[in-house]
Amino acid sequence: MEQKVQPIDGQRTVYKKLSLEPNEAIDNQKKIRLRPVALGNVPWGTSAPADLYLHRGKELSLLFRQNQDLSFESYAEISRGTDRLYYDKDNEVDWQSLVESNLITILESPMPTRGKAAVAYGSASRQTQKIFEDFNEEAHEAANTTVEAINKLMKEPEAIESFFELTIHDYYTYTHSVHVYLYSTMLTRAIIGDENDAFLQDLGVGYLLHDIGKKDISAEILNKEGELNDEEWKIIKDHPETGYELLKETAGNLSDEVTQIVLQHHEKYDGSGYPKGLKEDEIGRYGKICCIADVFDALTTNRSYKEAMSKAASLTIMRDSPGHFDEAMLAQFIKLATPHL
């Protein structure tokens, strides 16, 4: 029988009656200030690091006392009604490290795939942000661990659908990197199958780090609203080569496939891309895949200078851009994405 998540001891607080701000409550005569924590940042399968509250309308209910078990069944039920819980701001909880140190337990748990995908996505975004801040051997290792965890999760039936739901965002280089890795890996698996874990792992790290050459480009240039001047455009055009050099320095020899991904992800099928203006079969398979994923994510996320387009409209635009992409590969991407839009 399904277990119901009940507030503890009927403890509910109604803000209105207490004339408190929406982010304040009274618990045991003590006024507390509430902070939200996304469900994906709660370390499910372990014990609650602080009292956790559910906030519905103007009502607040205490769901978990500190140290109480955060069961996966509870997650399944709670996630149907909300995407966050609340805790007392005075409890200084480092949610991110808690999830990071329990990641494998969470991803191997019986928690629904959607929940695991949310946890994995949050973790990958944070890790990738750190990787871009300080790229060294340790960061490269973190990229490997992130890809290993998500590639494993990708084998679960609902994973693709869950990731398509999660990739709605403003644009940051690190979330873009995670999205491009996710889309590219989905397309790669559709093209070559999902049996060769080691190969998919190598490719995954390449996809995740395809834009590492942008790590030192200023936000002014990356987010510039008007047209780039010659000097700025040169800086942008150099990022594939810079990324390739950076990766070689930290990871040693790169496979041909990772080299293709990093150096060729802005090459276009008709030769109109950069940095080399390669065309057709001069561009490797994995460079072509990464290009499709890269453009799809650029179209579907908000930038400072443009609104995000819907995923369906973005695919239509891509299909109507003859010459930019390998047509057969784009058709495969549209086929895999369409049921999840």
Ligand SMILES: [Fe+2]
């Ligand atoms: Fe790029």
